[in-house]
Amino acid sequence: MKQRCAARLALGCGLALGLSAGVWAEEPIQPVEAVKPANPALVELGKQLYFDRRLSKSGAISCNSCHDLALGGVDNLPSSIGDHWQQGPINAPTVFNSSMFLAQFWDGRAKDLKEQAGGPIANPREMASSHTLAVATLRTIPGYRVAFKKAYGSDTIDIDRVTGAIAAFEQTLVTPDSRFDRYLRGDKQAISAEEKAGYELFKSAGCVACHNGPAVGGRSFQKMGLVAPYVTSNPSQGRYDVTKNEADRMVFKVPSLRNIELTYPYFHDGGAKTLSQAVQTMGRLQLGRNFSADENARIVAFLKTLTGKTPDITLPHLPPSSDATPAPQPFDH
Amino acid sequence: MKQRCAARLALGCGLALGLSAGVWAEEPIQPVEAVKPANPALVELGKQLYFDRRLSKSGAISCNSCHDLALGGVDNLPSSIGDHWQQGPINAPTVFNSSMFLAQFWDGRAKDLKEQAGGPIANPREMASSHTLAVATLRTIPGYRVAFKKAYGSDTIDIDRVTGAIAAFEQTLVTPDSRFDRYLRGDKQAISAEEKAGYELFKSAGCVACHNGPAVGGRSFQKMGLVAPYVTSNPSQGRYDVTKNEADRMVFKVPSLRNIELTYPYFHDGGAKTLSQAVQTMGRLQLGRNFSADENARIVAFLKTLTGKTPDITLPHLPPSSDATPAPQPFDH
Numbered sequence: 032m033k034q035r036c037a038a039r040l041a042l043g044c045g046l047a048l049g050l051s052a053g054v055w056a057e058e059p060i061q062p063v064e065a066v067k068p069a070n071p072a073l074v075e076l077g078k079q080l081y082f083d084r085r086l087s088k089s090g091a092i093s094c095n096s097c098h099d100l101a102l103g104g105v106d107n108l109p110s111s112i113g114d115h116w117q118q119g120p121i122n123a124p125t126v127f128n129s130s131m132f133l134a135q136f137w138d139g140r141a142k143d144l145k146e147q148a149g150g151p152i153a154n155p156r157e158m159a160s161s162h163t164l165a166v167a168t169l170r171t172i173p174g175y176r177v178a179f180k181k182a183y184g185s186d187t188i189d190i191d192r193v194t195g196a197i198a199a200f201e202q203t204l205v206t207p208d209s210r211f212d213r214y215l216r217g218d219k220q221a222i223s224a225e226e227k228a229g230y231e232l233f234k235s236a237g238c239v240a241c242h243n244g245p246a247v248g249g250r251s252f253q254k255m256g257l258v259a260p261y262v263t264s265n266p267s268q269g270r271y272d273v274t275k276n277e278a279d280r281m282v283f284k285v286p287s288l289r290n291i292e293l294t295y296p297y298f299h300d301g302g303a304k305t306l307s308q309a310v311q312t313m314g315r316l317q318l319g320r321n322f323s324a325d326e327n328a329r330i331v332a333f334l335k336t337l338t339g340k341t342p343d344i345t346l347p348h349l350p351p352s353s354d355a356t357p358a359p360q361p362f363d364h
Numbered sequence: 365m366k367q368r369c370a371a372r373l374a375l376g377c378g379l380a381l382g383l384s385a386g387v388w389a390e391e392p393i394q395p396v397e398a399v400k401p402a403n404p405a406l407v408e409l410g411k412q413l414y415f416d417r418r419l420s421k422s423g424a425i426s427c428n429s430c431h432d433l434a435l436g437g438v439d440n441l442p443s444s445i446g447d448h449w450q451q452g453p454i455n456a457p458t459v460f461n462s463s464m465f466l467a468q469f470w471d472g473r474a475k476d477l478k479e480q481a482g483g484p485i486a487n488p489r490e491m492a493s494s495h496t497l498a499v500a501t502l503r504t505i506p507g508y509r510v511a512f513k514k515a516y517g518s519d520t521i522d523i524d525r526v527t528g529a530i531a532a533f534e535q536t537l538v539t540p541d542s543r544f545d546r547y548l549r550g551d552k553q554a555i556s557a558e559e560k561a562g563y564e565l566f567k568s569a570g571c572v573a574c575h576n577g578p579a580v581g582g583r584s585f586q587k588m589g590l591v592a593p594y595v596t597s598n599p600s601q602g603r604y605d606v607t608k609n610e611a612d613r614m615v616f617k618v619p620s621l622r623n624i625e626l627t628y629p630y631f632h633d634g635g636a637k638t639l640s641q642a643v644q645t646m647g648r649l650q651l652g653r654n655f656s657a658d659e660n661a662r663i664v665a666f667l668k669t670l671t672g673k674t675p676d677i678t679l680p681h682l683p684p685s686s687d688a689t690p691a692p693q694p695f696d697h
Contacts, residue, residue, distance in 0.1 A: 084435075091441065091445050100679055293684050346679060354638045
């Protein structure tokens with residue numbers, strides 16, 4: 032008993048009054064756990080590739096262009112800018128905590144981060160390269176030969192290894208230690224009374240039906256516009272575009288609410304500029320509920336406690352091209 | 365005498381055989397010195413602004429877009445991509461060691477880094493914002509209020525402070541400790557016999573007439589095409605565009621050769637894809653000399669010893685916009 036009290040004391044006074052360690056097992060939301068990479072050389076290679084514009088045809092667009100790690104892992108635009116300033120079809124989802132999602136892209140068409148990473152490289156509206164050109168480019172860069180050897184044991188460069196390394200890096204991009212996670216772990220002072228009330232409302236109103244788990248979302252596909260249809264000029268039909276099943280029309284992967292304070296604008300079309308607007312629309316369309324201004328503010332206050340510690344990323348020192356490296360084509364048509 | 369020998373021993377065996385400490389005073393090139401910032405909070409603010417896309421109208425272009433610190437402080441494109449994918453008029457010069465230049469831009473139209481930093485923000489072909497909009501945007505971001513207060517003592521945000529902070533950050537972007545600098549400091553083994561021969565040729569052929577000083581350039585304006593005219597479709601007339609003085613036609617700031625291995629393609633129009641091509645063209649047009657293949661290779665080998673230690677940059681955690689922040693305009697015309 033004495034030992035138990037000492038442990039409680041060490042964890043802070045919050046414990047004795049409210050949640051105790053492990054109690055989050057009974058909560059619909061769990062803390063984000065830090066990640067220790069099994070293969071640091073693979074992660075380092077993935078980081079290089081993540082920041083390398085040479086994976087695009089123009090030589091100007093990298094993964095980080097749309098999933099900026101200095102921002103919330105997004106570009107904060109309604110939809111992204113692709114090759115030749117083409118308007119992207121959908122809002123860029125955050126890369127932070129994305130390893131926790133049941134699938135990748137809003138419509139879930141990629142089963143995991145590795146499969147996802149190959150998409151934008153070869154998408155003519157995004158990076159506009161091809162897997163063949165991207166791999167051929169990397170093969171001419173001596174520094175990458177060395178890095179692939181370090182990461183994989185041999186200096187073979189193929190698209191499988193490229194996307195595998197990017198995914199390995201992305202798996203490290205988690206954001207633990209938010210105020211809400213500290214609360215879940217027993218520090219009752221970590222969030223204010225208003226924020227706590229917002230969490231209670233978030234649960235009782237039914238938001239947690241979809242926004243749950245460690246990522247507070249990302250675990251299921253759900254219809255956007257359950258009670259009333261979501262009106263948008265965005266042409267995406269969500270899962271339907273993948274399955275061609277009528278029941279999947281406007282069914283999207285539930286976005287994570289982790290760091291939602293940083294990932295504006297909201298929804299697959301970027302249609303909600305502020306968190307307050309997004310909460311109001313969700314209440315109306317998904318729950319048939321018109322939150323009062325107070326209720327809205329409370330939920331927004333709670334959502335801001337989900338901002339975690341985004342990782343400290345040291346920019347890679349990218350290896351230079353060689354004379355044999357294909358020239359980028361920024362202004363060709 | 366005994367003490368002197370001990371000191372020599374500590375600096376490595378190279379000393380006894382050749383250059384001794386300080387001897388670079390007699391050389392046309394001097395080592396790059398590391399920089400210790402006087403005001404770390406100002407540098408940190410400058411770093412945030414350097415990476416912040418919200419200084420552009422589209423919300424997509426930051427200083428780092430064209431002067432990528434993961435590459436050689438450049439974008440490695442013949443000319444940069446501006447707002448709405450407009451083709452820039454000139455090759456983006458490196459930001460590394462740029463504080464050592466006598467003026468900024470190829471035509472020297474800005475007297476220092478602070479003046480330079482304001483240019484691209486308001487240039488309709490580059491970031492396409494205005495100083496008014498950029499400042500108004502920053503003022504709505506609470507995290508910037510805090511950062512400006514830390515850096516400047518008050519939370520006033522104006523363009524003078526914005527560009528001052530960016531310049532303060534850029535002044536830290538030096539690349540000391542290249543192999544050539546280690547050679548200059550007395551470590552004779554730091555470069556090979558071929559690289560040394562390349563340096564001797566670089567001096568005897570007359571390259572050092574323009575490429576000298578710690579930045580190996582950046583100290584004077586010189587005519588591009590001294591012996592024979594430089595043929596290019598690029599419309600820039602260099603200093604002439606600033607002074608309207610006929611004698612200044614095709615007179616450009618001499619670029620730094622520091623990290624030249626990383627800053628391809630070369631010349632103000634990005635017309636030379638490889639270092640070997642650049643050396644050959646320079647020999648022909650500036651010195652009236654046709655370097656043999658061996659001579660060319662030797663000079664290229666020397667130039668690659670000028671690659672220094674680019675700084676380890678930790679990405680900033682940019683403060684989020686508020687509901688009052690003007691929305692970016694990526695697709696408006």
